Amino acid sequence: MAQLPQGSRASLIVESLNQRSTLLDTQNGDLLFPPASTLKLVTALAAKLELGNDFRYETRLEQRGQDIVIDFSGDPTLTTEDLIQLFLIAKKNGLTQIHGDIWLNNSAFTGYDRAVGWPWDILGVCYSAPATAVTLDGNCVQASIYTEDNGRTRVYVPEHFPVYVTTKATSVSKDYQESTQCDLELITASNNHYQLQGCLIERTKPLPLKFAVQDPELYTQRMLSNVLNQINVSFSGSVNVGNPTDTSVMTSTLATHYSLPLTSLLTTMLKESDNLIADNLTKTLGAKFYIQPGSFSNGTKAIKQIIFAHTGIDLRNIPMADGSGLSRNNRFSSHTMAQILRHIWLNDEQLNLIDLMPKSGESGTLKYRRSMRKDPIKSRIIAKSGSLYGSHNMTGFGLDLSGEPSTLFVQYVADYYPEKKSSDSPPTVAPITLFEETFYKDVVKFSQLMPKK
Numbered sequence: 001m002a003q004l005p006q007g008s009r010a011s012l013i014v015e016s017l018n019q020r021s022t023l024l025d026t027q028n029g030d031l032l033f034p035p036a037s038t039l040k041l042v043t044a045l046a047a048k049l050e051l052g053n054d055f056r057y058e059t060r061l062e063q064r065g066q067d068i069v070i071d072f073s074g075d076p077t078l079t080t081e082d083l084i085q086l087f088l089i090a091k092k093n094g095l096t097q098i099h100g101d102i103w104l105n106n107s108a109f110t111g112y113d114r115a116v117g118w119p120w121d122i123l124g125v126c127y128s129a130p131a132t133a134v135t136l137d138g139n140c141v142q143a144s145i146y147t148e149d150n151g152r153t154r155v156y157v158p159e160h161f162p163v164y165v166t167t168k169a170t171s172v173s174k175d176y177q178e179s180t181q182c183d184l185e186l187i188t189a190s191n192n193h194y195q196l197q198g199c200l201i202e203r204t205k206p207l208p209l210k211f212a213v214q215d216p217e218l219y220t221q222r223m224l225s226n227v228l229n230q231i232n233v234s235f236s237g238s239v240n241v242g243n244p245t246d247t248s249v250m251t252s253t254l255a256t257h258y259s260l261p262l263t264s265l266l267t268t269m270l271k272e273s274d275n276l277i278a279d280n281l282t283k284t285l286g287a288k289f290y291i292q293p294g295s296f297s298n299g300t301k302a303i304k305q306i307i308f309a310h311t312g313i314d315l316r317n318i319p320m321a322d323g324s325g326l327s328r329n330n331r332f333s334s335h336t337m338a339q340i341l342r343h344i345w346l347n348d349e350q351l352n353l354i355d356l357m358p359k360s361g362e363s364g365t366l367k368y369r370r371s372m373r374k375d376p377i378k379s380r381i382i383a384k385s386g387s388l389y390g391s392h393n394m395t396g397f398g399l400d401l402s403g404e405p406s407t408l409f410v411q412y413v414a415d416y417y418p419e420k421k422s423s424d425s426p427p428t429v430a431p432i433t434l435f436e437e438t439f440y441k442d443v444v445k446f447s448q449l450m451p452k453k
Contacts, residue, residue, distance in 0.1 A: 003435040004416060009033070011334040011412040014398075014443055016450050017345055017405060023446045029335030032319070033412035036386030037273045038395045039325035039332065042340055044266050046303040047281050048351050049310045050288060057259035061086045065249035066100030072134045074108050074294070075259045076280040079137055082257045084227050089255035091233060101237040103244055104220055109133040109283045111295030115322035117329030124188040126210040128326060131279035134241070136220045138276055139213040144206035145196060147171035153200055162222030163211065167196040174201050188214050217241045267356045270384060271364030275324035282323030296322055311343045325386055334410040337395050341408040345397065354405060357382045357396060360440070371436035380444045390416050392432050398447030406450040409443050411436070
């Protein structure tokens with residue numbers, strides 16, 4: 001661990017799978033570290049155990065008297081195109097005019113849309129999109145910002161997105177930016193208004209932006225108006241959030257949209273480290289387990305109960321605020337994560353989770369990771385990464401010469417704050433990259449030396 005800056009903390013474990021022997025241990029496996037996105041492995045395991053492979057999110061279009069109700073279930077993959085298809089099916093079956101109002105039923109979830117411990121300064125970007133029952137287009141909109149010759153900037157947002165973005169950011173030279181430390185900043189408002197300010201270094205191509213929708217229900221209300229106009233369904237009422245107050249009227253289902261099955265959702269969640277899928281699944285687990293609207297609170301409690309009931313692994317004293325790992329309030333120990341990995345491996349025939357994880361230098365978040373792109377590490381590790389400010393984590397399996405898991409390993413690095421280099425310093429390899437390359441080479445070496453059972 002000599003490559004890490006002074007003040008860094010690390011907890012490392014490497015264990016053989018068949019022989020159950022410890023090959024490397026920093027002897028601090030009970031200390032708590034921010035797990036970051038390695039927590040998604042715990043969420044994935046709980047989802048497999050509780051929901052099953054055949055689970056799909058359902059979004060139903062219903063008619064209740066004169067009103068139309070869209071029952072949202074928290075499907076993190078629902079798109080505007082899916083909404084269009086729901087209404088097209090209903091139109092094909094005779095719905096050409098809506099005489100009452102449209103209701104967006106958001107009762108599947110309750111509580112905070114963002115977990116306790118999510119930093120305020122990242123709430124405007126898509127990897128921290130709110131976890132809501134009414135979720136559409138990943139609660140994310142794409143845009144771009146251009147620098148202009150007059151020192152100004154301009155923003156482009158596709159016109160079909162019902163968000164409003166302005167820019168006060170100035171276009172500056174690289175030297176000016178470095179001398180003033182003036183960075184590009186994003187200010188968000190609850191009504192899906194965004195303002196960019198600060199400085200952007202002059203560029204020949206636009207800078208892509210992804211804004212987290214701050215009010216998904218408002219976004220969906222406005223997108224729905226576009227949908228009805230597009231498919232020519234007459235509607236003069238209002239779009240409301242909630243349920244009609246008159247529960248005595250007859251209800252009929254006009255159309256139902258199903259998400260892809262759980263395995264497909266988990267593949268995206270693990271390979272691409274999708275926070276929205278992880279957090280909506282967390283709330284869904286809370287709803288299913290406790291038979292009440294899902295929340296971060298009952299969802300994380302449900303994960304702990306499910307894991308203990310099925311595996312015997314006790315997470316009662318593990319602080320969990322969400323299922324994605326985005327909250328800075330989450331903590332995990334390398335010892336407990338090793339237990340999770342061993343259970344996943346022992347039950348891989350039923351769970352089939354290992355194949356859903358990224359492979360070093362080949363897929364998902366590990367495809368371009370600098371410490372994993374070259375031999376002998378490339379293609380020899382299957383793992384889930386996790387990064388937060390000051391944290392660089394990796395948990396997974398080392399593969400033997402036949403490509404099968406033969407070791408499990410946990411890497412938790414926290415309080416990593418390397419010395420900042422000036423722009424005119426010669427290029428160097430980051431300390432964390434050197435550390436990881438050394439560690440992963442050991443993982444691969446151990447894995448390939450392990451005899452088969």
